Structures are given as structure tokens and as C-alpha cells.
Amino acid sequence: MYKNKTILLTGGTGSFGKEYTNFILKNYGKIIKKLIIYSRDELKQFEMSQTIDKKFFNKIRFFIGDVRDKSRIYRALSGVDYVIHAAALKQVSTAEYNPMEFVKTNIIGAQNLIEACIDEGVKKLIALSTDKAASPINLYGATKLCSDKLFVSANTYSGNKVSFSVVRYGNVMGSRGSVLPTFINRIKNKKTLEVTDEKMTRFNITLIEGVKMVDNILRNSVGGEIVVPKIPSFRILDMVKALNSKSKYKVTGIRPGEKIHEDLITVSDSLNTYEGKYYYYILPNQKEKKLINFVKKNKLKKVKKNFFYNSGSNKNFLTISELKKIINSNVKI
DSSP, X not given: OOTTOEEEEETTTSHHHHHHHHHHHHHHTTTOSEEEEEESOHHHHHHHHTTSOGGGGGGEEXXXXXXXXXXXXXXXXXXXXXXXXXXXXXXXXXXXXXXXXXXXXIIIHXXXXXXXXXXXXXXXXXXXXXXXXXXXXXXXXXXXXXHXXXXXXXXXXXXXXXXXXXXXXXXXXXXXXXXXXXXXXXHHTTOOEEESOTTOEEEEEOHHHHHHHHHHHHHHOOSSOEEEEOOOEEEHHHHHHHHOTTOOEEEOOOOTTOOSSOEEEOTTGGGGEEEOSSEEEEOOSSOOHHHHHHHHHTTOEEOOTTOOEETTTOSOBOOHHHHHHHHHHHOOO
């Protein structure tokens, strides 16, 4: 699938982008034609370029650009076969005070990418979503829900010339801006940890698990799916104990747009949700032949009525010892 193919990665200098780049070069570096890193920050691109193995220099291209800039996207997509869309503004609290900036990047940027992919003859696009897009109560989640809808609808909009699929997962352990690095930084500086609510839970996935999932979905997607992994949850206080059983914390209260528990699949979503061995698949209301065949081929089963997938009611929770192992293997403390 990757032989002599060109991949474009938006938001390529972020946590996911760096891990995905390492994965692609390690596993397919010898056979791909080119991997294009598309992002806005020239310093991050320069720093990332210093980490690339010299033997893959001829396979990597760094492309300065913003998904808001339609003409630049067109230029970047020339000759591209596959797109992994990881570019987004993501901070919940920032979105509450800068709503239009999130709309421009997460929604208008998504539509710009859709139209350019169709016009430039891209074969497949996988867009990264978030648990906050399910039953959103904050601006960030609302923009990502809108983005998800755009990508799903784009399959019909394009006449199925391009396959657009969405991957939706939860908190990425140790990713930039997430709770874990914040906690670690406060511990290093001997500051009291701040917990917004003691009952809080979150879904968890590691960076490499997210990367492998995207690789899997890119290989097997047909277009129109929102794919949700079966992943564990963790309690925020267990995270505190995993870092340091003696750590003190103070409760600061819920921040604007924050939830106690996160959703990946809502009751409303369940009407069109199918279950596989490792993933759930939320399909469009209008079932096309390719999706019907996809369900049959993969032996997917319709979920039960009123099913929902919530971090607080999840059957699979990480223990404190399991959290310690994940933290030690994925994050530099």
C-alpha cells in the first residue's frame, strides 16, 4: 500500500506528528516516495529535521503552511496519495476565549482540506478527532464535531472519489498540553498538584497506540466511518498516586468547558454504531453499499439499544501500577 506513495501529514510537528513520522520511516521509509510534514512553525520544523535519520533525508519534505490557507494546501497536496490530518487548535480553555480562531482552523481548515483533496486526486484521508467531539459542551469539542461531520459528508460530496474517514480517541498519555506533563512539571518544581474534580476520569491511549491505529484504519477504511478504539479509562486521583503516592493536591473546580467524564460514543451515536474486535464504528445514517459490505466483511455487530461509551462507566480501568508502567515507558520524568 505504501510502495512509491506520497503521504502528507498536517500538524506534523505536534506530538502525534513526530511519533507518526518515526513510525512511517522505521517501517516504510525504504518504500515510500515521500512524507510531507505540513505545519506553521518553522522552528519546530527545524528542530524536528535535526532528529531525522540521514538515510531518510531524501524522503522527507518540510512544508510551511496553515490549513486556513487554501491556496497553500493546494500546492502542498500536488501529487499526494494519502493525507493524515492532525492539525488543530486543541486547548479547551483557550477555545472558550478565542472561539473564532478555533472555528477558522478546525472547521474552515477542514473544509479547505476536503476541497483540495478532491481536486488534487488524493486517494485517502484519515482525520484525527477527539472524545470531546462526542456530546460536546465546549467550543473545542463543538468545532471537532463539526469537522467530523464535514469529513464524513465529504465522501458523498466528492462522489466517493476520495475516501474520508475519522479516528476518534481519548486522552493521549504524555502528549503536549495534557494533564500528565502538567503534573510532572509541578512535581519537579515542588508545587502542589491541581485537580479540578476528584471524581474525574478520562480515556487513555498512548501515542504509539494512536499511531498504529491510524495506520490500521488507513489500510482498511472505505470512507464514512468514525472509528473509536476500545481503550481503558483512568481516575485522575489514580494518576496522582501513580506519579507519587505522597503527592499533595488541591481541588480547584471545573474549568470552563470541562467535563467530569468524557464520551466517545453517545446514546444517539449508538443507533448507527457497530462493534468489532478492537474498534467501534459509527457509520452515516445513509448506508452505502460499500459500508454494508464493510460491515459484512469484518463481521461487525450492531451495538445494543441505548449503548454509550463513557470514561466513567467504562468496564476497563487502569490500576495505579498499570499507570506507573505506562508513565515510565512513555514519558520522561
